[in-house]
Amino acid sequence: MLHLVCLLLLLLSATLVHAWIQYPPNGFATMTHYSLPQDYVASCGCTPSSTHFPTAALSQMAFGSSTAYGPACGRCFNLTLLNTFLSDPPFYPSVVKSVVIKVTDLCPISSDWCTATESKPNQAGNYLNFDLAFPSPSIPSDFFPSNATLYGYTDFGVWNISYASVSCNTSWAGASDAAAVGSVTSLSTSGCCPADPTGSANDTCPSYSDNNGIPPNTGTSDAKSRVALYTPALIITLTQALLISL
Numbered sequence: 001m002l003h004l005v006c007l008l009l010l011l012l013s014a015t016l017v018h019a020w021i022q023y024p025p026n027g028f029a030t031m032t033h034y035s036l037p038q039d040y041v042a043s044c045g046c047t048p049s050s051t052h053f054p055t056a057a058l059s060q061m062a063f064g065s066s067t068a069y070g071p072a073c074g075r076c077f078n079l080t081l082l083n084t085f086l087s088d089p090p091f092y093p094s095v096v097k098s099v100v101i102k103v104t105d106l107c108p109i110s111s112d113w114c115t116a117t118e119s120k121p122n123q124a125g126n127y128l129n130f131d132l133a134f135p136s137p138s139i140p141s142d143f144f145p146s147n148a149t150l151y152g153y154t155d156f157g158v159w160n161i162s163y164a165s166v167s168c169n170t171s172w173a174g175a176s177d178a179a180a181v182g183s184v185t186s187l188s189t190s191g192c193c194p195a196d197p198t199g200s201a202n203d204t205c206p207s208y209s210d211n212n213g214i215p216p217n218t219g220t221s222d223a224k225s226r227v228a229l230y231t232p233a234l235i236i237t238l239t240q241a242l243l244i245s246l
């Protein structure tokens with residue numbers, strides 16, 4: 001009985017470590033930007049050509065995995081710039097700028113604006129940060145509004161934005177380019193980048209770090225051949241910890 005209680009506690013603590021952020025389809029977030037080399041295969045393992053279109057990394061606890069792919073991979077969001085708030089005074093652009101991105105990368109919890117956890121938002125009070133791949137051949141270089149006369153610089157770094165979940169198939173610029181959709185097929189680089197994840201288990205990536213089983217079919221042949229790597233090892237580790245602790 002004691003053994004069982006200990007094991008349950010250990011399993012519970014292992015679960016709590018992965019308290020992924022559940023977020024509504026629409027809301028507010030922060031947006032930063034980062035350099036993603038063209039044709040780079042980022043965390044989700046989306047095809048190199050996905051970088052020819054607007055993409056972003058999502059903050060780790062919303063992304064849903066601490067490495068490789070997670071449930072956010074492949075999802076598309078319409079991101080709209082609202083205002084800057086680190087600048088003095090805050091900047092409210094007179095134009096409305098939006099971009100539909102596909103999530104192809106993980107923004108680590110260790111990086112500045114991607115620190116939010118279920119219980120603690122980031123410095124702006126948000127639970128999500130989208131790190132836009134910018135500059136990008138698909139996004140105009142003057143995408144971010146600015147007022148150099150007033151501020152003396154043009155890159156505000158962090159924006160307050162609104163986000164809206166959208167269908168990739170109908171709204172993402174890369175959807176019509178077959179080479180930009182799906183995940184890499186090389187077996188050495190496991191990826192999970194669905195064309196248009198709906199949240200259903202058959203078209204949405206599992207959490208690589210939780211690894212609950214075989215990733216869903218993401219439309220490429222390699223997706224079917226991947227196996228669960230961590231679950232048995234985790235249970236052995238937990239069992240060993242249990243035996244040692246007794």
Ligand SMILES: *[C@@H]1O[C@H](CO)[C@@H](O)[C@H](O)[C@H]1NC(C)=O
Pocket residue numbers: 078079080096098099100166171
């Ligand atoms: C994105 O949001 C902007 C601002 O609300 C809106 O004008 C635009 O139509 C949206 N685009 C898509 C594809 O949903």
Ligand SMILES: *[C@@H]1O[C@H](CO)[C@@H](O)[C@H](O)[C@H]1NC(C)=O
Pocket residue numbers: 028082083084085124160161
């Ligand atoms: C972001 O915009 C929303 C909507 O206008 C506003 O309620 C919120 O205070 C803003 N947050 C920041 C950090 O500017």
Ligand SMILES: *[C@@H]1O[C@H](CO)[C@@H](O)[C@H](O)[C@H]1NC(C)=O
Pocket residue numbers: 146147149150
């Ligand atoms: C920049 O800021 C100044 C001072 O507030 C204002 O007069 C000017 O219209 C602004 N320009 C733009 C492009 O927003």
Ligand SMILES: *[C@@H]1O[C@H](CO)[C@@H](O)[C@H](O)[C@H]1NC(C)=O
Pocket residue numbers: 169181195196198219
């Ligand atoms: C999106 O398009 C792909 C083809 O690129 C198709 O396989 C998939 O079923 C579509 N998904 C949805 C939700 O319409």
Ligand SMILES: *[C@@H]1O[C@H](CO)[C@@H](O)[C@H](O)[C@H]1NC(C)=O
Pocket residue numbers: 200202203
């Ligand atoms: C996924 O399952 C849903 C029902 O849960 C079904 O409507 C949909 O067609 C399935 N998609 C694929 C790609 O198998």
